[in-house]
Each structure stands twice: as C-alpha cells, then as structure tokens.
Amino acid sequence: MSGSRWTDDPGVPRGATYDAGFERLAASGADVHGEATLVAALSPGRRVLDAGCGTGRVAIELARRGFAVTGVDLDPAMLAAAREKAPDLDWHQSDLAAFRTDERYDLAVLAGNVLIFVDPGTEAAVVAATAATLQPRGLLVAGFTVRGDGYGPADLDRDAAAAGLALVDRWSTWDRGPWHPGDRYQVSVHART
Template sequence: MLQHVWNGAEYQGRFDALAASGKDVHGEATFVRAYGPKSVLDAGCGTGRVGIELARHGIEVVGADVDESMLAHARELAPDIPWVRSDLAELDLGRTFDVVVMAGNVPLFTAPGTQDALVAGVARHVGNVLVAGFSLDRGYTAEQYDEHCAQAGLTLVERFATWDRKPFENGGYAVTVSRLDRR
C-alpha cells in the first residue's frame, strides 16, 4: 500500500493548536460513543487522538496504523493503549470490536485501487459497525466505498455530511456507518 512520510509530533501539533483555540477536536470520538461501544478499533489511528479520547470514557481501544512516527507519538501520549503497527489491509488481530472507526481520510492514504483490500482488512474486525469519514473529492467515492463494504459483508446503515451528523446531501465529505450483515 501507499506509504506517506509523516511526522507524528507535527501532525498532533495541528490538533493541539486547534484545541487550544477552543475548537472541538473530538467530534469523531463523540460520534463513535453514540453507538455505546465497549471496544473500538481505531484503524489508521495516527497519533491516537480519537482512540485516546474514547479510552478516557472507559472504552477499550486498540489503535492500528502503518506509520511508526505516528504510533511513536501515540505511545508517548497513551502508553497503556495497545498501538499496533500494521498495514490495515493485512491487519489480523484475531478478534472483533463493537465499533471499528476510520477517521481522518484513511481510505485516501492507500494506493489507488487498493481500497477494497483496506475495507476487507478492517471489516475482519467489525463486531457491529464500521464508521468511516473521508473526503469525496479525491478519487474515491461513497458508492465505491459502499461496494467495497458490501464485498466485505457490511451493509450501509446511515451516512452524514459531518461528524456532528449534518444530513448528507452528496457534498464533499461523508461519514458512513455500515453494519455487519448477519443474514
């Protein structure tokens, strides 16, 4: 899969500055908490911003990311959370989670044409729902994502335009909730 070069401290610094200015940087975690999970896989966790916030609310979290710089920063911030280095397409933790979340444009950081493998990789860990938020103006559409979810045994439940649940009207961003198909 496509590998970007990240600087975990620099990336986290952007969110720290937003939080210091009074902006809510925990919309994704708030969204996920609405599903009442006991366990969450933060897939493409980066520096752990979402997972750490979920853990603060008593939710068991495992974070997974391919980038060691991002994970190193996550480990500094929250050493008690398991942070796993893995390509998400190949991830196999041998268990499922109530919610798997891919926040922060995760499908857009994979090589074009490999998003189906990404979705299949994280879908192996879905016990209830997969939540993903990403921009729709970078060559990967909501329809393609839905197709990849269907191939992985997931069914579309709801879609929003933002993490604070504004209605989706075919705009430039989608937050999609897909449920494990238990036919």
C-alpha cells in the same frame, strides 16, 4: 504493501507536528473530538478498533471515555507519538489491508481520511480486513474527503457490501450534518449483516 499515499509523501506532517495542528485547533475552541463523540454514541459495545489511528487522538479520547481501544497504523512516527502519549493502550503497526487479529470489535473507525491515503487499489482490501474484525452487528464508521477523482461514497458502499456490511447512515460531518450528493466530506456507518 510497504507504504501508502500518506507514508510515501515526505511533505505530510507527522508525529508531534501533526499533533500540533490539533492542539492549535483545540486552543481556538474547536471541538477536536467529534469522531470520538460520534463513535461513543453509536457503538453497540465498549470494544473499538481505531484503524489508521495516527498519533492516537481518537483512540486516546475513546479510552478516556471508558472504551477498550486498539489502534493500528502503518506510519511508525505517528505510532511513536501515540505510544508516548498513551503507553498502556494497545497499538499495532500494520498495513490496514494486511491487518489480522483474533480480537473482535463492536465498532471500527476509519477517521482522518484514512481511505483516501491508503495505496490506490487497496481500499477494498482495507475495508474487508477492517470489517473482518467486527462482531456480529458490529459497525464500521468511515469519514473522508470526497474528491471527484478518487475514492468516494459509492466505492465505499460497494466495498462494504462485498465485506458483508450494509449502509446504515451517512452524514457530511462527524456531528451528523445532513449529507447530500456533491458534499465534500462524508461520514458513513455500515453494519455487519
């Protein structure tokens, strides 16, 4: 696969423009590290894969908190921004559906709507490839906007089960707000069985 809904859309913000939005949020007092806070609380160990890492916001914050983090993204502009901010971290450019590594992680996170931006029809392959990087009892944490016309929580549960993962919990926010069917956002935790 050469692209995704993200990389194929010339109108989406990339690199420094993308980062500027989060800088404005942080300046307004918003917590822009909710994903990292949840991952840090859940991870059974210190090795994390940030799948669809973008400009590295989550990966860099996790590294600051003492985690060994690998970031993977398809978008070269996003990865360039990540590498500029944290050149010592482990960054890889790859389509997530095709990503392979001998490394094993305690937790893999798909933050920032990754699963709704991959090529339509590749979601199961992305979940499977990401799940394949997990240690026994490793966790897959995925957050995305739920739209009635696209990939949703039931699809994620199906694809995770096919990849050997079982649902552990689901919330409506990264700070563990209760989830109810019909919510517009979901954060799911699946564990390797």
